[in-house]
Amino acid sequence: MNPSVITDNLIYFLVGPWPQGPLGGAALTVILTVLSAAISGVLGLVFGVLLSVLRGPWLAVLRLGLGLFRAIPVLMLIFWIYFLAPIAFGLDVPGVGSVVAALSLIGGAYLAHTVHAGIEALPRGQWAAASALGLSRRQTLWLVVAPQVLPRMAPSVVNQWIALTKDTSLAYVIGVAELSFVATQVSNRVMVYPAEIYLFVAVLYFILCAGLELAAGRLARRYRSLPA
Incomplete structure (x- = not known):
């Protein structure tokens, strides 16, 4: 082992x-x-609520779209956005934007079903009780359902965001100089010590994922401690 290649x-x-x-x-x-987690969180929340309130053909279209993004590999979607968007739509999407868009769409599709499952797990009597109190469906969602659903789905959201953190390494295929890309550059430059280099990279990814889990856990505990 030669730690000097790291230092x-x-x-x-x-x-x-x-x-x-x-x-x-x-x-x-x-x-x-951070960008992909924030955007996928917003998309997941919006689409998850829509899965619970839409009916008829619009619901079928939404399910088809979400199913499509869940089925597409992240790497393929990055390629589509980066290489095909300029040809098909005349959009010159930069590498970072392509990666964020791909991760956000796929992450949002998974989170949408997490949100939907959390909403559907609540007793239907709560909807009826809120309606009897004069609350609209929108007010019921944000004042009654969301405070109960969001803390419960925190573990699933954290797992999705940890997977998203690791998927950022796929950005190297279009030349985005994230952690895996620069590690490969260092390895090619020094021509030796690949074990030390990639072990250090693994440690950095572990620190990022562990930090995300700790922060999300603290946020979830704070959310649960708020008065109803």
Whole structure:
């Protein structure tokens, strides 16, 4: 083991060529994770609620769309957005935008079913009781259903976001200089010590995923401690 290959390239692992070049490395991985997690969370919440309130053909269309994104591999969707969007729609989507869009759409599709399952798990009598109190369906969702559903689905959301963090490594296929990409660059440059390099990368991914789990767990406990 030769730790010098890590210490000599530590800054490059963390921020890539920045400030002389664009931000990369672990910092870019964190940015990709945060953006994708936020957007997928919003999409999952919106589509999950729609799964619970829509009826008829609109519900069938929504289920078909969500099923499509759940079936597509992340790598393939990244390729579609990055390479086909300029040809099909004339949209020049940058690499970072392509990765965030792909992760957000697929993550949102999975989270939508998590939200929907949480809503459907509540006793139907709560909807009837809220209606009897004069609450609209929208008010029932946000004032009665959401405070009970969101803490319960926190473990599933955290698991999805951890998977999303690891999926950011797929960005290397279109040249986005996230953590896996810069690790490969370092390995190719020094030509030795791949075990040390990729073990260090694994440790960084573990720290990111563990930090996300701890933060989400603390947020969930705080949410549950709020007065009803």
